[in-house]
Amino acid sequence: MKYIDEYRDPQIAQALVQKMAKQVTRPWVLMEICGGQTHTLMRYGIDELIPKQVELVHGPGCPVCVTALEVVDKAIEIASRPDVIFVSYGDMLRVPGSSSDLFRVKGQGGDVRIAYTPMEAVKIARANPDRKVVFFAIGFETTAPANAMTVWQARREGLRNFSMLVSHVLVPPAIRVLLDSPANRVQGFIAPGHVCTVMGYRDYEELAARYHVPIVVGGFEPVDLLEAISMLVAQLEEGRAEVENQYVRAVSRDGNLPAQRIVEQVFETAGRKWRGIGNIPMSGWRLRPEFAAFDAEKVFGLSEIEVPEPPECISALVLQGLKKPFECTAFGVRCTPENPLGAPMVSAEGACAAYYRYRRHTVAS
Amino acid sequence: MNALSCPVPLRLKDQILLGHGSGGTLSAELMREIFLPSFSNPVLDCLDDQAVVTINGARLAVTTDSFVVKPLFFKGGDIGSLSVHGTVNDLAMGGATPLYLTVAFILEEGLPTETLRRVVASLARAAEAAGVRVITGDTKVVEKGSGDGLFINTTGIGVVPDGVHLSANQARPGDRVILSGSIGEHGIAILAEREGLEFESPVESDSAALHTLVAAMLAAARGIRCLRDPTRGGVSSTLNEIAQQSQVSIRLDERAITVRPEVEGACELLGLDPLYVANEGKLVAIVAPEDAAPLLEAMRRHPLGAGAQIIGSVTEGNPGMVTMRTVLGTSRMVDMLAGDQLPRIC
Numbered sequence: 001m002k003y004i005d006e007y008r009d010p011q012i013a014q015a016l017v018q019k020m021a022k023q024v025t026r027p028w029v030l031m032e033i034c035g036g037q038t039h040t041l042m043r044y045g046i047d048e049l050i051p052k053q054v055e056l057v058h059g060p061g062c063p064v065c066v067t068a069l070e071v072v073d074k075a076i077e078i079a080s081r082p083d084v085i086f087v088s089y090g091d092m093l094r095v096p097g098s099s100s101d102l103f104r105v106k107g108q109g110g111d112v113r114i115a116y117t118p119m120e121a122v123k124i125a126r127a128n129p130d131r132k133v134v135f136f137a138i139g140f141e142t143t144a145p146a147n148a149m150t151v152w153q154a155r156r157e158g159l160r161n162f163s164m165l166v167s168h169v170l171v172p173p174a175i176r177v178l179l180d181s182p183a184n185r186v187q188g189f190i191a192p193g194h195v196c197t198v199m200g201y202r203d204y205e206e207l208a209a210r211y212h213v214p215i216v217v218g219g220f221e222p223v224d225l226l227e228a229i230s231m232l233v234a235q236l237e238e239g240r241a242e243v244e245n246q247y248v249r250a251v252s253r254d255g256n257l258p259a260q261r262i263v264e265q266v267f268e269t270a271g272r273k274w275r276g277i278g279n280i281p282m283s284g285w286r287l288r289p290e291f292a293a294f295d296a297e298k299v300f301g302l303s304e305i306e307v308p309e310p311p312e313c314i315s316a317l318v319l320q321g322l323k324k325p326f327e328c329t330a331f332g333v334r335c336t337p338e339n340p341l342g343a344p345m346v347s348a349e350g351a352c353a354a355y356y357r358y359r360r361h362t363v364a365s
Numbered sequence: 366m367n368a369l370s371c372p373v374p375l376r377l378k379d380q381i382l383l384g385h386g387s388g389g390t391l392s393a394e395l396m397r398e399i400f401l402p403s404f405s406n407p408v409l410d411c412l413d414d415q416a417v418v419t420i421n422g423a424r425l426a427v428t429t430d431s432f433v434v435k436p437l438f439f440k441g442g443d444i445g446s447l448s449v450h451g452t453v454n455d456l457a458m459g460g461a462t463p464l465y466l467t468v469a470f471i472l473e474e475g476l477p478t479e480t481l482r483r484v485v486a487s488l489a490r491a492a493e494a495a496g497v498r499v500i501t502g503d504t505k506v507v508e509k510g511s512g513d514g515l516f517i518n519t520t521g522i523g524v525v526p527d528g529v530h531l532s533a534n535q536a537r538p539g540d541r542v543i544l545s546g547s548i549g550e551h552g553i554a555i556l557a558e559r560e561g562l563e564f565e566s567p568v569e570s571d572s573a574a575l576h577t578l579v580a581a582m583l584a585a586a587r588g589i590r591c592l593r594d595p596t597r598g599g600v601s602s603t604l605n606e607i608a609q610q611s612q613v614s615i616r617l618d619e620r621a622i623t624v625r626p627e628v629e630g631a632c633e634l635l636g637l638d639p640l641y642v643a644n645e646g647k648l649v650a651i652v653a654p655e656d657a658a659p660l661l662e663a664m665r666r667h668p669l670g671a672g673a674q675i676i677g678s679v680t681e682g683n684p685g686m687v688t689m690r691t692v693l694g695t696s697r698m699v700d701m702l703a704g705d706q707l708p709r710i711c
Contacts, residue, residue: 001626001629001630001633004629004633008692008693010692010693010694013693042697043691043697044691044692044693044695044697045691045693045695045696045697046693046695048695048696049693049694049695094704103382103383103384104380104382106382106383107380107381107382107383108380116635222693336703337703338390338391338703356700357698357700358697358698358700359697359698360686360698360700361683361686361688361696361697361698362696
């Protein structure tokens, strides 16, 4: 398949590995931000291929994982109401809140539906004028334009029974938190290709300059990641700290300007709590006041709640790259994808879930 | 597992979830914790796709399966033909010659009679093509809202030839794993037609009766240990079950597993792994190493096995574990999923 096969080609991968072996002279710690990239690294065993001196740690870029417990609880509360059709991306359904999850709400008779685009929720709202239709708008910058467009469209149509529970998070503020931490070990970042497809990478140039850290915008196939790692190693070995773009087939420096404009019209920046990390100022988007009629939190008058995380979970350390998933005593024992204790075990793209799914054999043997 | 000693926020077993029907670890948990303790006996405990019982010297294979597929009609088949193929295949995986079917319909009030006619006609055609007779049946009608149009249960009876003993607990280190063709077509065909999933796909279900392929295989090789059709949960769940029941490890070679481009495209789009997507016309064979080549040759001569490949082998160590050599030459686990594969958000 075009754009797939050449990026999974073993010979190209081998050539990159050999190139890296010649480049590297000392240990480096690199972090991929995006959960999709973590998934590829584990699925293809890329950490086995690269030189031992290059350590990969896994970032907080799994939107399902970092969605705060409180938001999941709000979703469950809304979805349990008999007058509501609750529409969500599939992988949010299994995410446990503090006492239930959306699958269980569905099992108890709640009308919870899986959608692949938010516009499906608008269609459901049109077809069910007597029900309140709520879309669970989570994700990084990647999913924001489609969500923004949907709200915009709903307002244009005058839909009164459609709203969104918004929990958007932003990548650059999270990188800043990691770099500001005194415990930080990360020396170079693979920036998330899909996010940059929308946003471009100007924001990352500021980060690279301020913290003197190299950043390479990377794709999601094995060859993409090997190339991105190789570019980071080259920068580190040469003492450079620049933003480079490996994912040129999808990402430009300015990103998708029309998409950014619609996001700007509909959303404004706000503080956001990240599951496993905590509050990060200006790290999310919420609906602007002029779209309040479409804000599910306002429509349903939900109050702010505070829910503690299970104390045994070390996800904060995992998400900052300070611990590997299998260094956790609960990993694979009391914490599994069926019964996750914390954020990174929740979605297939979380670091713990990726280790659980693809790497248990190396731990077992 | 004791829920009290387990300080996790959620246990999945206080209520039935869709995932309990997915063929993954949740299904296995139902089996282990509810069904087996109540029904345990030497025949059931084999946990094969069919039960083999000896009655007056005749070895009969019996199996039952319920079909709740939505939509009722899809590219490459419908619930009628599927309810024949599914049950015939469960018999065939025991090496049995399928003979008879029972058919039970659960109809929802309001179902158009024409829909029932089409399904029954398709079921009859599929039964005739497979050489099995529908010898008894049942009809129930439930109130509107208590069903989903139409559910079918079929029970199959067949005869197992002398000398044939296939079971998922017989895989041994050194055995080869053969897959009869490309994977994922049924699951993607169904997904493409589901409500809310608006992508057009040329993928047709591979739904087919495999008993003639199995007959050709049994004639060609004596060293077949086990046959399984990788339906719900896909090839990965089937191989995990075999590895667990035989207490062996299975090592796959990713390069040998064929996925048609249109299936691969749909999986990439939806974030699904084809190893976990359902098939209805494929089988996995575990065979003694010396019989692998003649078996492969016999399979490839049959139209339903034309794409057969050796995809891996049975090894010692890490009992119950399935691992795979990736296209890049690295190693990864091929796990059994908890429930259904969920499409990723981005």
